[in-house]
Amino acid sequence: MRKIDIFDTTLRDGEQSAGINLNTAEKIEIAKQLERLGVSIIEAGFPASSPGDFEAVNRIAKTVKNSIVTGLARCVKNDIDATWEAIKDAEQPHIHVFLATSPIHMEYKLKKSPDQVVEQAVEAVKYAKKFFPLVQWSAEDGFRSDRDFLVRIMEKVIDAGATTINVPDTVGYASPQEYGELFKFLRENVRGAEKVKFSAHCHDDLGMAVANSIAAIQNGADQVECTINGIGERAGNASLEEIGVAMHIRKDLYQIETGLNLKEIKRTSQLVSRLTGVIIQPNKAVVGKNAFAHESGIHQDGVLKHKETYEIISPELVGEGEVPLVLGKHSGRAAFRDRAEKMGFDLSEEKLNKAFQEFKKLADRKKEITEEDLMTLLTEQQVSIEDVQLFELKSVQVSYGTENIPTATASVLTPEGELKTLAATGSGSVEAIFNTLEQLVNGTVNILDFRVKSVSKGRDALGEAIVNLRYNGFTSTGRDASQDVLEATAKAYLNAINRHIIQESVRLKQTAEV
Numbered sequence: 001m002r003k004i005d006i007f008d009t010t011l012r013d014g015e016q017s018a019g020i021n022l023n024t025a026e027k028i029e030i031a032k033q034l035e036r037l038g039v040s041i042i043e044a045g046f047p048a049s050s051p052g053d054f055e056a057v058n059r060i061a062k063t064v065k066n067s068i069v070t071g072l073a074r075c076v077k078n079d080i081d082a083t084w085e086a087i088k089d090a091e092q093p094h095i096h097v098f099l100a101t102s103p104i105h106m107e108y109k110l111k112k113s114p115d116q117v118v119e120q121a122v123e124a125v126k127y128a129k130k131f132f133p134l135v136q137w138s139a140e141d142g143f144r145s146d147r148d149f150l151v152r153i154m155e156k157v158i159d160a161g162a163t164t165i166n167v168p169d170t171v172g173y174a175s176p177q178e179y180g181e182l183f184k185f186l187r188e189n190v191r192g193a194e195k196v197k198f199s200a201h202c203h204d205d206l207g208m209a210v211a212n213s214i215a216a217i218q219n220g221a222d223q224v225e226c227t228i229n230g231i232g233e234r235a236g237n238a239s240l241e242e243i244g245v246a247m248h249i250r251k252d253l254y255q256i257e258t259g260l261n262l263k264e265i266k267r268t269s270q271l272v273s274r275l276t277g278v279i280i281q282p283n284k285a286v287v288g289k290n291a292f293a294h295e296s297g298i299h300q301d302g303v304l305k306h307k308e309t310y311e312i313i314s315p316e317l318v319g320e321g322e323v324p325l326v327l328g329k330h331s332g333r334a335a336f337r338d339r340a341e342k343m344g345f346d347l348s349e350e351k352l353n354k355a356f357q358e359f360k361k362l363a364d365r366k367k368e369i370t371e372e373d374l375m376t377l378l379t380e381q382q383v384s385i386e387d388v389q390l391f392e393l394k395s396v397q398v399s400y401g402t403e404n405i406p407t408a409t410a411s412v413l414t415p416e417g418e419l420k421t422l423a424a425t426g427s428g429s430v431e432a433i434f435n436t437l438e439q440l441v442n443g444t445v446n447i448l449d450f451r452v453k454s455v456s457k458g459r460d461a462l463g464e465a466i467v468n469l470r471y472n473g474f475t476s477t478g479r480d481a482s483q484d485v486l487e488a489t490a491k492a493y494l495n496a497i498n499r500h501i502i503q504e505s506v507r508l509k510q511t512a513e514v
């Protein structure tokens with residue numbers, strides 16, 4: 001069996017997609033989960049792009065041990081320097097430098113001749129190689145580039161010390177046949193190709209990202225770049241879970257080993273969905289809510305008689321299925337801690353106590369506490385920020401009747417430590433809450449999107465609210481789970497505002513350090 005490296009770019013290409021902005025604590029949480037999932041490489045961000053990205057990449061490089069951590073950089077000295085500063089403490093420092101090679105990108109975006117592009121790429125790789133043992137070079141828009149030019153530039157960057165060559169289909173234009181042929185061509189024609197790894201990076205604009213990635217694997221790619229739930233620019237990237245499970249289920253055909261711990265797929269998918277606020281479509285392969293639901297009577301009958309009549313993937317393979325929960329109303333702190341540790345959480349004493357209090361509150365109100373509920377509670381604590389003063393909801397009350405004007409009253413502790421109580425009306429309960437809270441934050445707030453969903457099943461399920469808003473020109477997505485959706489809504493709104501405060505404090509801290 002041939003081993004393929006899984007290069008996860010959820011935290012870079014995925015985080016780049018519209019409406020997503022993760023804070024450092026959330027990025028670390030996702031990185032730790034990706035490490036558990038067994039990905040070979042984690043692309044943690046683009047250090048030169050913002051202080052927040054720099055900090056996150058730096059912290060991830062210091063935290064993750066079993067996966068290689070990389071950062072993206074343009075082919076310029078400053079980007080490479082910033083990436084080195086962020087990554088130098090990693091076990092195996094790795095950098096991902098990129099430069100566009102297609103005629104349209106070189107002429108209109110870079111305004112450079114092909115010769116100038118070759119020179120810049122070579123210089124950047126040589127410079128990066130002074131620091132990094134592992135240097136990946138990407139031919140941005142590689143698929144739409146001239147093949148002879150690709151051969152020429154790749155030979156030069158390999159001579160300059162690149163260890164991986166990435167050939168992205170940046171705009172999602174390729175078909176599996178063409179993309180596979182390109183890899184075969186490069187493998188056969190690039191001098192020095194045997195010394196490096198080739199990598200595939202596909203976008204899903206035509207719905208072919210996974211198929212294209214697999215075609216690349218079959219034609220000599222040693223690495224595929226993908227994201228959890230397929231999130232990413234525009235239509236997204238190739239979905240990691242689909243590639244991983246396809247390689248496993250059809251190993252008879254592909255003869256490929258990925259090194260992934262498939263049992264962690266469900267959990268990784270849910271964590272990414274929860275923290276990014278990007279909901280998974282129900283019919284999504286492998287991780288959708290309905291991926292293992294048999295609806296037709298004939299199918300159900302078949303599955304009951306023999307599972308494999310209609311089931312090619314067992315839900316257990318990807319860690320799906322109810323894990324019996326032994327915790328309830330009477331469980332003590334020790335049992336709770338034990339459970340949290342078994343679920344892979346590593347919380348400080350203070351955070352564990354807070355999570356335990358939340359758990360007790362929930363156990364009083366809810367009959368059955370599911371694994372998903374617990375996951376939500378613990379994740380909320382794990383990613384919460386301790387050292388920055390934020391807005392905190394103390395109470396909210398809504399008066400609603402079909403004949404009345406909805407009114408919301410909220411008490412909020414401000415970052416300055418002041419307790420404020422305010423009220424406002426709205427055309428509905430949610431608008432009344434938003435109007436009330438807007439009086440507390442200094443600035444204008446535009447609501448871009450608002451959603452509520454249930455975390456688990458049943459009428460007493462936890463409700464999760466996701467608020468996407470623009471606050472003083474900053475777009476942010478906030479979320480929170482609570483037993484009541486109106487309370488979750490108020491908390492999610494403040495969470496979105498708090499994200500701005502956290503981002504600002506990171507920026508100020510960085511400016512102070514420089």
Ligand SMILES: [Zn+2]
Binds near residue numbers: 237
């Ligand atoms: Zn991309």
